[in-house]
Amino acid sequence: MRFRRYSTDAFELYEIHPLFAELLADLPHAAARHNMAEQRIYPDPFGPEEEDEARSDWEEHVRPELIKHFAASRHAVACDLSSLGDGRQGGRCVIPAKHLDAWLNALNQARLVIVEENEFGEADLSAGEPPDLETRKGLSLLKMHFYGHLQELLVEVAG
């Protein structure tokens, strides 16, 4: 897979290997599995001493906004990925500058979900060994690293 940045600040991924095309195609779906990472994606902002009223206000007013914001990010990413194809001929995907934040957000959602689903800890994430792609866990770890690498590149562009 190669990366190219246009003068418009858009970002293109091209010559995408079929495996990575598959991982990219799964990004909006992985990011949407919030039920597996509910507490991490919507953390309680208050300590135990805080009154319930503040907490229920947060649930009523802030949480719906976060849900909308996260869904909008996934939607923008899914739109950009519609041109991806199956990657057999070297897929490509253009990320417009105005979608960079949505990508950063969706990548983070997906990474948080994957960590919770697989119960990955710091040791798993920082292991130097290449993941065993024969196992579901290994494939998930590859996905984590791939999404992380992409996020790193996009932070450079967006930052």
Next chain:
Amino acid sequence: MSQTGFITEIETRDEDAVSLPWNVVVHNDPVNLMSYVTMVFQRVLGFPRDRATQHMLEVHHKGRSLVWSGERERAESIVEQLHGYLLLATLEQSEG
């Protein structure tokens, strides 16, 4: 009971508790990238890059960093924005 029939409940709070500032604290997690956290601090809190990096490193090494302190409404707004970026942030009242 007043003449209008409304019941008035007066809540009394210690003056110090009302005036104490609220802290926005960001907590470590193994997922968020260091470069991403630095970028978010720059954007949400308006920190210059050096200061954003210092706070990011504090989160990374000490597990938490106090990134903002002040009135409650603004603190809640900052926490909301940080949650929008999927950072683990909480609101705590200063102990005085």
